[in-house]
Amino acid sequence: MAIAKELLRPSPAGLCCVPGDFIIDPVRPVARAVITHGHGDHARAGHGAVLATRETLAIMEARYGEGFAGAAQPVRYGETTSHNGVEVTLVPAGHVLGSAQIVLRWKGLTAVVSGDYKRRRDPTCAPFEPVPCDVFVSEATFGLPVFCHPDDAAEIAKLLKSVDQFPERAHLVGAYALGKAQRIICLLREAGYDRPIFVHGALVALNALYEAHGVALGPLAPATTEAREGFGGAIVLAPPDSLADRWSRRFPDPLPVFASGWMRVRARARQRHVELPLVISDHADWNELTRTFQELRPEEVWLTHGEEEALLRWASLNDISARALSLVDYGEEEGA
Amino acid sequence: MRAFSRLLDRLAFTPSRNGKLTLMRDYFRETPDPERGWALASLTGALGFDVAKPSVIRKAIESRMDAQLFALSYDYVGDLAETVALAWPKRADAGAVEPELSEVVDALQSALRHDVQGLLESWLDAFDADGRWALLKLLTGGLRVGVSARLAKQALAALRPVDVGEIEELWHGQHPPYEDLFAWLEGRSEKPSRAAPGRFRPVMLAQALDEVVDLEKYSAGDYAAEWKWDGIRVQAVSEQGVKRLFSRTGDDIGRAFPDVISSLAFEGVIDGELLVVRDGTVALFSDLQQRLNRKSPDAKTIAGFPAGIRAYDLLLDGDTDLRTLPFRERRARLEKFVAQARNPRLDLSPLVAFDNWTALAALRAAPPLGDAQRAEGLMLKRWDAIYEAGRPKGPWFKWKRDPRLVDAVLMYAQRGHGKRSSYYSDFTFGVWREDGNGERALTPVGKAYFGFTDEELKELDRFVRNNTTERFGPVRAVRANRDFGLVLEIAFEGLQRSARHKSGVAMRFPRINRIRWDKPSREADELATLERMLVEGRTE
Numbered sequence: 001m002a003i004a005k006e007l008l009r010p011s012p013a014g015l016c017c018v019p020g021d022f023i024i025d026p027v028r029p030v031a032r033a034v035i036t037h038g039h040g041d042h043a044r045a046g047h048g049a050v051l052a053t054r055e056t057l058a059i060m061e062a063r064y065g066e067g068f069a070g071a072a073q074p075v076r077y078g079e080t081t082s083h084n085g086v087e088v089t090l091v092p093a094g095h096v097l098g099s100a101q102i103v104l105r106w107k108g109l110t111a112v113v114s115g116d117y118k119r120r121r122d123p124t125c126a127p128f129e130p131v132p133c134d135v136f137v138s139e140a141t142f143g144l145p146v147f148c149h150p151d152d153a154a155e156i157a158k159l160l161k162s163v164d165q166f167p168e169r170a171h172l173v174g175a176y177a178l179g180k181a182q183r184i185i186c187l188l189r190e191a192g193y194d195r196p197i198f199v200h201g202a203l204v205a206l207n208a209l210y211e212a213h214g215v216a217l218g219p220l221a222p223a224t225t226e227a228r229e230g231f232g233g234a235i236v237l238a239p240p241d242s243l244a245d246r247w248s249r250r251f252p253d254p255l256p257v258f259a260s261g262w263m264r265v266r267a268r269a270r271q272r273h274v275e276l277p278l279v280i281s282d283h284a285d286w287n288e289l290t291r292t293f294q295e296l297r298p299e300e301v302w303l304t305h306g307e308e309e310a311l312l313r314w315a316s317l318n319d320i321s322a323r324a325l326s327l328v329d330y331g332e333e334e335g336a
Numbered sequence: 337m338r339a340f341s342r343l344l345d346r347l348a349f350t351p352s353r354n355g356k357l358t359l360m361r362d363y364f365r366e367t368p369d370p371e372r373g374w375a376l377a378s379l380t381g382a383l384g385f386d387v388a389k390p391s392v393i394r395k396a397i398e399s400r401m402d403a404q405l406f407a408l409s410y411d412y413v414g415d416l417a418e419t420v421a422l423a424w425p426k427r428a429d430a431g432a433v434e435p436e437l438s439e440v441v442d443a444l445q446s447a448l449r450h451d452v453q454g455l456l457e458s459w460l461d462a463f464d465a466d467g468r469w470a471l472l473k474l475l476t477g478g479l480r481v482g483v484s485a486r487l488a489k490q491a492l493a494a495l496r497p498v499d500v501g502e503i504e505e506l507w508h509g510q511h512p513p514y515e516d517l518f519a520w521l522e523g524r525s526e527k528p529s530r531a532a533p534g535r536f537r538p539v540m541l542a543q544a545l546d547e548v549v550d551l552e553k554y555s556a557g558d559y560a561a562e563w564k565w566d567g568i569r570v571q572a573v574s575e576q577g578v579k580r581l582f583s584r585t586g587d588d589i590g591r592a593f594p595d596v597i598s599s600l601a602f603e604g605v606i607d608g609e610l611l612v613v614r615d616g617t618v619a620l621f622s623d624l625q626q627r628l629n630r631k632s633p634d635a636k637t638i639a640g641f642p643a644g645i646r647a648y649d650l651l652l653d654g655d656t657d658l659r660t661l662p663f664r665e666r667r668a669r670l671e672k673f674v675a676q677a678r679n680p681r682l683d684l685s686p687l688v689a690f691d692n693w694t695a696l697a698a699l700r701a702a703p704p705l706g707d708a709q710r711a712e713g714l715m716l717k718r719w720d721a722i723y724e725a726g727r728p729k730g731p732w733f734k735w736k737r738d739p740r741l742v743d744a745v746l747m748y749a750q751r752g753h754g755k756r757s758s759y760y761s762d763f764t765f766g767v768w769r770e771d772g773n774g775e776r777a778l779t780p781v782g783k784a785y786f787g788f789t790d791e792e793l794k795e796l797d798r799f800v801r802n803n804t805t806e807r808f809g810p811v812r813a814v815r816a817n818r819d820f821g822l823v824l825e826i827a828f829e830g831l832q833r834s835a836r837h838k839s840g841v842a843m844r845f846p847r848i849n850r851i852r853w854d855k856p857s858r859e860a861d862e863l864a865t866l867e868r869m870l871v872e873g874r875t876e
Contacts, residue, residue: 144412148465253755
């Protein structure tokens, strides 16, 4: 796969497409960037030119303001553009609204940079589309056999049951502002919860953006105006860090809930004083990761960030050639 | 078993007592017999399986999973049972039907030792991750979800509702899966008979004395006084050949005290204090702890820490229930009863003679030489009071000795739970000692999370947030040195030597008595002050 290493090379700024002369998800300002999705550690402000899906660009604009990049080139899923002979196509990754895998075709080689992805159904974004390839560049956030996310409807049922059992307490659900929060809202609606859902101020803009892109969220209300007692039995969504923040004092006897793949491990939930951990993640779990590798059977799997070691072991047991790129600066995302 | 595993999962993450009660009550309400009965048995510790040793669990996972993948997983999670629960790879042909808790219990009760491995693997295949976690807790003994037997019984009592004392009183005649008990609590049948010999009698408890109000209100002549011994309150039952030792919440602790149990040669029920007594002298509470920590002690422990009962009261004399008699009569019968028993492990808690409250206050402040100096304080009992379960106001008072006080400096603070989750409300404090370089340095001596008002908590929280020097997860280190720091006046009941604490001392019931915003940190106490308290009689 020598040719693959000519096409893609890890660099301090991120994964570099050498002949195409752009960086995928650069962690520092670069001249030309291709962005997989809108989460802060992948989509940063200050690049010269940015190519991404229309939705991802809208998210970046909502977060960083109009001048977030010198120039923005929106593309649709499936649309192909050419960059110095490298054909670039964005296909859905199933992670959050607008998230894309970057498909690179060059000199007969196909490489897919998946960004963050998941394989299960998500009412807020287009589902992951497997693309046959020679090199599959994968995340490894939950690359350990202990991470098997349960059915999300069952997790939501736990939340609704708790609201039923503790009608005097406000259920404060920590959820990452982009993607997770909107998914939780949609799952609650699917479970038949039609009361207003209260949201922290930091979620308002992204909720509106999702609605504008056709994701219906139902009645939402700001978690600021209501009288103190009014929050008993309410479901309140907030960024994870605000759960332990002084912000949470406005609620009566709040019950801290956290929706994240990390909640699978008890010590993680205890550390954060979470009383109701919900294992809901926008990342592929161990089974989704390994199933994807089995399904695509690429010549090589490259792992970008996360728990690579166990996946490397699994790959060797399953005769799939794999290596770790050990890209840095994609932090362990709080809301994973 | 899904409802049971969900319950355990929620209990494990729910810190508040009321929250736990709600979760258990709802579970008992929603779950059919016999499942809920077996759940109750496991929550109250009546189901004592310890069939799955870690080696059995390890063997199961090793037969299923690549050793390296398991090692990486275990390393990440840090707990064997949890790792197996999460990472267990189901066999593709595994049955889809989860067994009920009752089926698991049935199978285990009739299983031979060598069947356990196969049963374990088939169950691990059948359950989801939460179910596997619950199963492994059940099989290894000890659920450790922060629920005492008493709390589970309280949740049960909330079903009807009845007073928990009613349940405690008939508990020992009932057996898993407790269908009669549930039928009664749901109003479908009569109250089960409590006639079984050897049952627990709900205990009478004392109110704390309010010196200002109560000494004015009540007359000294109406009360007897005795020392409040520093052991644990027990009820010793010997009835028609059934001998039991109960804690004051009705837990059967007899297994840990075979020496006491075998000495119960009388016919009756005694209310008393369990103590370690050597050569007729009461030992330290820490000596008793040596016994309490062991489920079944070896001969050496029994000989080294001989336990006995100091009798306070007599509830049953032969087959006569004395509880409706006044204390004066019960006491007279108790004295005779103890004398006739001629049991070296049973003695009488002596009455303290006094003429008036002032004289008694003087005794409390300066107890006479001997055992009394190791008492926690005094008990006041109305001569004419019947033995009434619960904590009635008036007949019995506890009048504890004043706590010891020490001025310490706030060193670390940790966020609380529930209502306090946005507050730094658990405080670690330290006192001065000389470090290796001859400098004065703080050494932590304890942790306190009550004793302050809501208003004071806000001030403490603000102080912590404004003076944080380092963060470790939910814990913050607070600026504390010779020139700056917050002094807390700490009250505590007793002091023990402790090898587990770096300072070498451990406090009992420490709490924040006062916040000394005014006191310079360098004037806080020295470790030497605490060490002196260790040496002096009373708190040792």
